[in-house]
Amino acid sequence: MTQPEMMRRKPRGPYFKTEQKRREILDAALEVFAVAGYRSGSLRSVAQRVGMSEAGLLHHFHNKTALLAAALERRDDQTRKRFDFDGLRGRELVTALIELVEYNASVPGVVELFTVLSAEATHPEHPAHEYFRERYSNLRQTLIDTFAELQADGELRQGVDPAAAARGVIALMDGLQVQWLYRDDELDMAADLRRYFDSLLNTPL
Amino acid sequence: MTQPEMMRRKPRGPYFKTEQKRREILDAALEVFAVAGYRSGSLRSVAQRVGMSEAGLLHHFHNKTALLAAALERRDDQTRKRFDFDGLRGRELVTALIELVEYNASVPGVVELFTVLSAEATHPEHPAHEYFRERYSNLRQTLIDTFAELQADGELRQGVDPAAAARGVIALMDGLQVQWLYRDDELDMAADLRRYFDSLLNTPL
DNA sequence: GTCTATAATGCGATAGAC
DNA sequence: GTCTATCGCATTATAGAC
Numbered sequence: 001m002t003q004p005e006m007m008r009r010k011p012r013g014p015y016f017k018t019e020q021k022r023r024e025i026l027d028a029a030l031e032v033f034a035v036a037g038y039r040s041g042s043l044r045s046v047a048q049r050v051g052m053s054e055a056g057l058l059h060h061f062h063n064k065t066a067l068l069a070a071a072l073e074r075r076d077d078q079t080r081k082r083f084d085f086d087g088l089r090g091r092e093l094v095t096a097l098i099e100l101v102e103y104n105a106s107v108p109g110v111v112e113l114f115t116v117l118s119a120e121a122t123h124p125e126h127p128a129h130e131y132f133r134e135r136y137s138n139l140r141q142t143l144i145d146t147f148a149e150l151q152a153d154g155e156l157r158q159g160v161d162p163a164a165a166a167r168g169v170i171a172l173m174d175g176l177q178v179q180w181l182y183r184d185d186e187l188d189m190a191a192d193l194r195r196y197f198d199s200l201l202n203t204p205l
Numbered sequence: 206m207t208q209p210e211m212m213r214r215k216p217r218g219p220y221f222k223t224e225q226k227r228r229e230i231l232d233a234a235l236e237v238f239a240v241a242g243y244r245s246g247s248l249r250s251v252a253q254r255v256g257m258s259e260a261g262l263l264h265h266f267h268n269k270t271a272l273l274a275a276a277l278e279r280r281d282d283q284t285r286k287r288f289d290f291d292g293l294r295g296r297e298l299v300t301a302l303i304e305l306v307e308y309n310a311s312v313p314g315v316v317e318l319f320t321v322l323s324a325e326a327t328h329p330e331h332p333a334h335e336y337f338r339e340r341y342s343n344l345r346q347t348l349i350d351t352f353a354e355l356q357a358d359g360e361l362r363q364g365v366d367p368a369a370a371a372r373g374v375i376a377l378m379d380g381l382q383v384q385w386l387y388r389d390d391e392l393d394m395a396a397d398l399r400r401y402f403d404s405l406l407n408t409p410l
Numbered sequence: 411g412t413c414t415a416t417a418a419t420g421c422g423a424t425a426g427a428c
Numbered sequence: 429g430t431c432t433a434t435c436g437c438a439t440t441a442t443a444g445a446c
Contacts, residue, residue, distance in 0.1 A: 018429080035328055039245035043422065054422080056430045064422065112327060119324035122317060122386040123240055133387050140389070164400055167392065171380025178379050179372060181327040182338050184345070187372065195369055199404050223411080247439065259440080261412045269440065 022060050022070075024050050029071040034113035037120045038068050038128065065127040072117075072131055075110065085142070090153070093146050094197055095205060101173060102190040108181070115177045140166050150201070160200050172196050227265050227275075229255050234276040239318035242325045243273050243333065270332040277336060280315065290347070295358070298351050299402055300410060306378060307395040313386070320382045345371050355406070365405050377401050 028049040032041040043064055047057045061067040083100050085093060104111050121128040147162035156162070176189045198204045233254040237246040248269060252262045266272040288305050290298060309316050326333040352367035361367070381394045403409045 021429085037242065037244065037325060039242065042420075044420075052429095053431060055424085055432080058423070059429060062423095115327060116324045118383060119321045120242060122320060122383065133389060136384060136387055137389055140384075161400075164397060167381065167384060167397060168377065168401065171377050171384060171397070172373065173380065174383050175376025175378065175380035176372065178323060178327065179341060179345075179376060182341055184338060184342055192369060192372060192376070195366075196373065226411085248441090249439075257411095258413060260414080260442085263441070264411060267441095 018060075021050075023074070025057060025060055025067075026071045026074045029067050030075055030113055031109060033068065033071065033117060034109045035116075037116045038064075038126070039120065043067070068127055069131070072128065075113070090146060090149050091155070091205070093142070097169075098190050098194050098197070098205070101193050104177075105180070105189055111177050112181060115174070115181060118174070136170065139170060143169055147200075155202055157200055157202055165200050169193070169196065223265075226255075228279070230262060230265055230272075231276045231279045234272050235280055235318055236314060238273065238276065238322060239314045240321075242321045243269075243331070244325060248272070273332055274336070277333065280318070295351060295354050296360070296410070298347070302374075303395050303399050303402070303410070306398050309382075310385070310394055316382050317386060320379070320386060323379070341375065344375060348374055352405075360407055362405060362407055370405050374398070374401065 025046065029041075029046045031049065032046045035041070036045075043054050043057060046067070047054045050057070057067075061070060079100075082103070083096060085096060088096050117128055118132050120126060121132045123129065143166035144162050147156060147160070147165045150156045151160070151162060156165075172193060173189070176187065176192055180187045180189055194205055230251065234246075234251045236254065237251045240246075241250075248259050248262060251272070252259045255262070262272075266275060284305075287308070288301060290301060293301050322333055323337050325331060326337045328334065348371035349367050352361060352365070352370045355361045356365070356367055361370075377398060378394070381392065381397055385392045385394055399410055
């Protein structure tokens with residue numbers, strides 16, 4: 001068997017090798033943007049991490065913001081594969097959220113990515129600004145609906161406002177991540193989030 | 206009266222003019238680091254904002270990290286002038302914290318500064334890493350002491366853990382700032398924080 | 411105290427060979 | 429698909445004139 005024959009494309013699809021390389025690049029980009037943010041994270045460091053030149057990298061993604069967009073998309077695909085919130089409602093969704101936070105504690109790089117990027121993208125000119133705006137808007141609406149449903153079922157404590165609770169849950173998740181990243185003490189994000197949910201519900205989780 | 210005589214230093218101190226210039230620079234630096242973070246905020250933009258060259262700027266602060274340190278110090282001085290937490294305890298401290306948050310809503314630049322910087326400085330190599338570590342540590346300890354005191358006075362709801370409550374308050378403050386900066390809806394940070402305190406205390410504020 | 415000039419490096423991006 | 433070479437620009441910082 002000749003060398004060229006061995007190197008031929010495997011029959012997994014027309015662009016298998018390319019797609020694999022793209023995924024490699026995106027994973028490297030996620031790491032880089034996590035530690036340095038988007039603005040300070042360089043194409044050079046991404047290219048180095050994946051063992052290719054900057055020009056080679058830019059063949060796959062035409063510019064830096066396209067790389068960021070694709071990287072965030074990839075990260076979301078991965079999360080969706082692991083956690084499907086679409087079918088869940090009420091207490092099921094709440095417990096799934098706690099499980100997600102529990103999982104996040106095992107992937108500090110991801111936590112770093114979203115913490116750094118969501119703060120950086122606060123500025124309206126940031127290429128990920130709209131992405132995070134929508135992300136927050138969607139999550140908030142999902143939580144409002146969930147709390148409203150729990151309220152209708154009499155599971156919400158008296159005086160708790162669904163919209164305020166939704167803002168609070170998201171804020172708590174974000175804020176705990178920051179403190180957790182400073183690793184000052186042994187902070188259990190999932191446990192603290194559960195505690196907060198318990199303070200909102202009539203019967204504990 | 207000759208021109209040179211008019212330009213002479215006013216008798217307010219030996220380095221009045223210099224000190225004023227330094228403060229001008231620090232204020233500009235605070236703005237720049239707020240919108241771009243430390244890593245992406247450039248000396249050039251700070252210099253431009255204050256109408257001088259980069260070299261002129263570096264005469265006052267020997268390098269970029271020294272500028273950041275001095276800027277944060279200045280910002281803290283300003284806050285301490287307005288809010289003195291040292292003499293306060295129990296419910297007094299809690300209400301003062303809410304007032305601080307209320308005030309923050311009137312200075313979005315400051316909120317932006319601390320949100321972006323505290324996330325960016327999560328990385329251990331960041332020049333402001335230790336600053337924020339200590340800041341979080343101090344605030345957390347103050348809140349733990351406060352909640353412990355309230356608990357001893359029977360003002361804390363049953364089952365509330367002072368340490369968890371302290372983490373929660375800080376997380377909520379940080380997280381609300383992020384959502385507030387995205388300005389998706391009319392978010393009242395102080396009102397939401399007060400709500401959280403009410404959920405921790407036996408008698409509302 | 412502030413400037414110009416300059417060094418030395420890093421950046422994102424493009425052109426074109428292979 | 430990946431490379432080398434290169435462009436043009438921004439960056440932090442220093443040296444030295446005024």
